[in-house]
Amino acid sequence: MTDAPAKAWRVVLDRIEGDLMSGRVGPGDRLPSERELATTLGVGRSSVREALRVLEVMGLIRTGTGSGPSAGAIIIGTPTGGMSALLRLQMAAQSFAIEDVVHTRIALESAVVAELAQSEGAGLDEVRRVLAAMDDESLTPAEFVALDAQLHLALAEAAGNGVTVAMMGGLRDAIESYVARGVRRIADWEGAAARLRQEHHHIVDLIGQGDADAARAAVTDHIRGYYAQMSASTA
Structure with a gap:
């Protein structure tokens, strides 16, 4: 009964991790809005929020509320070393x-x-x-x-x-x-x-x-x- 949300969360993390690891986005860049990510990836906004929360805990992004230049999620780090391994832990955990x-x-x-x-x-x-x-x-x-x-x-x-x-x-x-x-x-x-x-x-x-x-x-x-x-x- 929780399989669908879990898969959706992994889809979001996989996409953001791929963008970070490939260098398509990096420190100072902003991620798309929750709504845009949800629409693009075909998942619910709750799944997007869950993935962003994990990334914020890891120190990879910082999120802001409201509107304007400080709103949304901005990338403040790259997943190298231990952080990259922790991101991959989320992907591997199901096995x-x-x-x-x-x-x-x-x-x-x-x-x-x-x-x-x-x-x-x-x-x-x-x-x-x-x-x-x-x-x-x-x-x-x-x-x-x-x-x-x-x-x-x-x-x-x-x-x-x-x-x-x-x-x-x-x-x-x-x-x-x-x-x-x-x-x-x-x-x-x-x-x-x-x-x-x-x-x-x-x-x-x-x-x-x-x-x-x-x-x-x-x-x-x-x-x-x-x-x-x-x-x-x-x-």
């Missing part, structure tokens, strides 16, 4: 084994929550906003999955490590894909969603309490638990 994605998530997100706990949850406004949105029991499974991915990315963004954010962004499609497959395979999805909501709140509460070890253990159990439930449902 990664689920087990590898799960292990990588645990490594990255355990470090994220432990770091956030050291500051006792300062700067978690966006995390709490997404958390509140996920409490809406009228959400469709597809909406829940999209918000779930956004919640975990928002935690990484709150921790402030740009490399971790870029890697989580690069893995987002792969993460959403296996979470979405779980939705289709788990018989009692409503019960599973309620448990996931409770686990999310527990993780954020532990961060707020400054308990790094407990937060690390909770996010590990959260990620492993969903994967185990999904695997058990296909056995």
